[in-house]
Amino acid sequence: MFTGIVEELGVVTRVEPGEGATRLTVRGPVVTRDAGHGDSIAVNGVCLTVVEVSGEEFTVDVVPETLKRTSLDGVEPGRFVNLERAMAANGRFGGHVVQGHVDGTGTFLSRDLDGLTRFAYPPELSRYIVEKGSIAVDGVSLTVAEVTREEFAVALIPTTLSATTLGRNQPGDAVNLEVDVLAKYVEKLAAVHLPPAAVENGGGEEDR
Incomplete structure (x- = not known):
């Protein structure tokens, strides 16, 4: 779950179309501080699962259903994106209940x-x-x-x-x-x- 309080502006650095999913690599020095495989990060409001972290970059797989239903369709390197890590249980609830499920x-x-x-x-x-x-x-x-x-x-x-x-x-x-x-x-x-x-x-x- 998220709260809609953006932690930083990230930048898409790589887009790799693949069979069954498109792999995005995003630079985000703040959200990668404690990110690991399997963590959730909201990218422009889309809840995505981290598959790899390397330095200040993290990688996620985006399935065709997500691309079809969100503005991530057609995303290219260099695009700025809003980033937010999933809220910790003891975190402050600064915004409102945000699931990362785009309507x-x-x-x-x-x-x-x-x-x-x-x-x-x-x-x-x-x-x-x-x-x-x-x-x-x-x-x-x-x-x-x-x-x-x-x-x-x-x-x-x-x-x-x-x-x-x-x-x-x-x-x-x-x-x-x-x-x-x-x-x-x-x-x-x-x-x-x-x-x-x-x-x-x-x-x-x-x-x-």
Whole structure:
């Protein structure tokens, strides 16, 4: 489990397509300090398993299913990525519950001078994105400032812009989105008590 508090900006140094998986090597001096084979590291919000550590670099295998469902598809050497080690049991819970299981990809739209940043999102995620609720964008724990039927906005402070990939996004860039897992569990538990039409329409939430 992760908290969405990015520890460092890493850089993809090598991409090796292979049978059954693509092998990525990422440079990350902070996350490799105590990383070992089998550990979990979130790369742009995608939970991946370390298969090798060499100096300040670690290597992971990314299966086609993960590539298909995330923005890691087509990743090339030189790309910056957000890195976070799995949270220790005695660690501080700085963000929110982040599993590293991407729910869909969104699109960076714009950012104004005050840091208000807008993203388009897939319609199937609409019922999970609420104003003042939590969302992870490329593994960064954020609070939703505004939401409409097709996009949401978050307010990014200068530190987040400089310390994560979100300050480097260009319009049209794909981003990984993970909605609040608690909302998904609540929906599952409440579904048996709601009429089928309400469940299909996201619990009857009105479009804004």
